Amino acid sequence: MNGVRAALRFTGVPPWLLDKRPKLPSRNWLIFLSFTSSCVGLYAYDRRQCRAIRQEYIDKVKDFAEERVDSMYRPRRVTVYGGRWPGDEDYDQSLKYFRKYVKARPILVAAAVDFTMVGGKRLGDVAERVADFIKAQRRREAGLDIVPEVYRSLPMYVPPDKEQEYYLEGGIIIIGRPTFKEFMEGLKRGWTEPLDKVDREELLAQELEADGRFDDVEEGDLPSQQQPSPLAPMAYPTSSAPLPIIPPLPPIALVPFTNLLGFTKIPLMIWDWFNRRHHVRNGAEAAYRVIVGQTRPFVGPADDSVETDLDFDVACERWLKKSLFDIPKDTDKAREKFYTELKTKLETARALARGTREPTKDEVHNPPPTEVELRTERLDKEKRWRGDLAGWQIIHPDTRTAWDGRFRDVLRVYTDPKK
Secondary structure, three states: OHHHHHHHHHHOOOHHHHHOOOOOOOHHHHHHHHHHHHHHHHHHHHHHHHHHHHHHHHHHHHHHHOOOOOOOOOOOEEEEEEOOOOOOOOOOHHHHHHHHHHOOOOHHHHOOOEEEEEEOOOOOHHHHHHHHHHHHHHHHHOOOOOOOHHHHOOOOOOOHHHHHHHHHHOEEEEEOHHHHHHHHHHHHHHHHOOOOOOOHHHHHHHHHHOOOOOOOOOOOOOOOOOOOOOOOOOOOOHHHOOOOOOOOOOOEEEEOOOOOOOHHHHHHHHHHHOOHHHHHHHHHHHHHHHHHOOEEEOOOOOOOOOOOHHHOOHHHHHHOOHHHHHHHHHHHHHHHHHHHHHHHHHHHHHHHHHOOOOOOHHHHHOOOOOHHHHHHHHHHHHHHHHHHHHHHHHHOOOOOOOOOHHHHHOOEEEOOOOO
16 A cells, blocks of 8 residues: 555655545435436436427428429418417417427428418407408408409419418418417307408597597586497498308317416426427327328217317316406406596696696606597507407307307318328
8 A cells, every 4th residue: 555655646646535535425415416317317308208209200291291293382381370378478479389399390391381370469369360361251252352453464373262272271270279269259250240341440449439538528527427329230241141151161280288377387387397298299299180181070069079179178278377367357447547547638638739728847848648649549548458358258268169050061170190
């Protein structure tokens, strides 16, 4: 041992290293190292499984992109609907889920399937966009909207019948139950409401103008109890009566999606972060079903089945934030507060505009809103309040998913391919 020490001393290694006795880390260090290594292991395992699942499905679908086609071939195009998740300030979460797990770098791209994403910044936007799309299609078929001759001569012009055929060859992907309920509501409105072109903002402005809150009365008081005059109901044009039979629609892929929000959901968020492979597999399976294209009839509410497709992903509704159920009450409070303040603001705006009093120092540096600005502000607030209430009413857990008996023979759902 003395020779070893002498050798270490001449090589520059401190001899005291031989006297060092290894010992186990302390209890706290053992706990820390065990926890850290477990988390790293779980994370590494989960992400490795995610890559394997993606590659598995990419290998399954890559042959679809290698099929020979002519120069005029148009790839299949699916329409992806992803509405705003209620309560989330980021309105794009559902479409982000699609891009991350269904598109999945790049299962749809590997199969040469194109897609168009349709979202919404507020609740109810998807329902309006679906309804407007169907009404536009009905108007073209009814001859109410004619394409100008100058557009027909363009080389990229596609006749409506060819465009409809191309649309049916694609498909529809719906992300989450809130989007599904909005889609079904828009589908029903599109095939039942009249075809008149309606400027919703203009109709709302007329209704607000008729309630008398901006009437210039001598007492300077604003009538708060006067009800708006009812608008005349719109009559169906002869060419826009509801069709007894709905034309075929593209098949639908239903993709479950739950957006966890709130402090109490943090444990579930942590669990979800270590189990992304389940989302990857669900998204890859949905994309694979769309690519292969096998379908089944949509199970409606009277098809002798206990569970119908209208109950798709209904379990996610129990994770909605409790504060969402206060939307009607909170809206009433905000509306009452606004109209209470509106009276004073309007009196100030008219007094300054008519010159009946001089502006104060604060009003010189910070001019109060004019009557025109108050009218615009009121229109914007009422549009937002009414839109939020209507959108929440569509996706409320107690609201049944919209249904029309005519959908029974035209709606189809993508299903797992037969081996």
